[in-house]
Amino acid sequence: DQQVKQNSPSLSVQEGRISILNCDYTNSMFDYFLWYKKYPAEGPTFLISISSIKDKNEDGRFTVFLNKSAKHLSLHIVPSQPGDSAVYFCAASDTGANNLFFGTGTRLTVIP
Amino acid sequence: KAGVTQTPRYLIKTRGQQVTLSCSPISGHRSVSWYQQTPGQGLQFLFEYFSETQRNKGNFPGRFSGRQFSNSRSEMNVSTLELGDSALYLCASSTGPQDLSYEQYFGPGTRLTVT
Numbered sequence: 763d764q765q766v767k768q769n770s771p772s773l774s775v776q777e778g779r780i781s782i783l784n785c786d787y788t789n790s791m792f793d794y795f796l797w798y799k800k801y802p803a804e805g806p807t808f809l810i811s812i813s814s815i816k817d818k819n820e821d822g823r824f825t826v827f828l829n830k831s832a833k834h835l836s837l838h839i840v841p842s843q844p845g846d847s848a849v850y851f852c853a854a855s856d857t858g859a860n861n862l863f864f865g866t867g868t869r870l871t872v873i874p
Numbered sequence: 875k876a877g878v879t880q881t882p883r884y885l886i887k888t889r890g891q892q893v894t895l896s897c898s899p900i901s902g903h904r905s906v907s908w909y910q911q912t913p914g915q916g917l918q919f920l921f922e923y924f925s926e927t928q929r930n931k932g933n934f935p936g937r938f939s940g941r942q943f944s945n946s947r948s949e950m951n952v953s954t955l956e957l958g959d960s961a962l963y964l965c966a967s968s969t970g971p972q973d974l975s976y977e978q979y980f981g982p983g984t985r986l987t988v989t
Contacts, residue, residue: 764916796977798980803982804982804983805878805964805966805980805981805982805983806917806964806980807980808977808978808979811977851916851917853917861907861919861922861930861932862907862909862917862919862966862978863919864909864916864917864918865916866915866916867916867917
């Protein structure tokens with residue numbers, strides 16, 4: 763049973779516009795959420811994270827929003843750049859555990 | 875600081891054989907986690923080791939096992955390989971459970987193909 767879901771397998775966005783990637787989770791025990799970016803033939807690279815005590819975390823062009831009541835988080839990339847084209851995974855963890863539950867990924871393509 | 879390294883990068887095995895994959899974590903990191911990535915299932919947690927002890931285990935059969943050495947290096951073993959074991963196996967390291975950021979740093983993975 764997939765506890766973390768990314769329902770959009772792919773997303774195409776024009777360069778300079780906003781990219782919004784979405785993620786839903788079912789386990790209310792999750793208290794930390796992360797986004798990873800993955801290029802082909804490489805391991806995932808950590809991008810940004812958010813604790814369940816916050817509803818927003820920003821790092822440069824990347825902002826993650828968390829809506830605990832809806833069990834939903836999103837990653838906003840503004841402005842999108844061609845180098846952002848990759849597969850994005852959201853992941854979640856629960857208190858005290860050091861294993862991550864991953865979504866199935868969303869392939870972002872930023873069109874120049 | 876060197877990143878997480880995994881060896882070998884590519885491997886082809888036959889059904890019924892066994893395989894051992896190796897992972898060297900970032901220097902100073904004491905926790906190593908293993909994940910399996912397949913097109914259908916995405917990234918799935920296999921197990922985590924900290925201080926040579928398995929702390930967590932995912933929902934995989936007993937054919938999948940691992941261990942961690944005193945220098946934090948880790949190996950995972952898959953016995954009696956099945957075609958469905960073909961996947962990218964990723965290793966991730968972190969400082970350990972005391973670090974509540976849960977940030978894990980991934981290696982490039984080992985691509986295992988079972989024929």
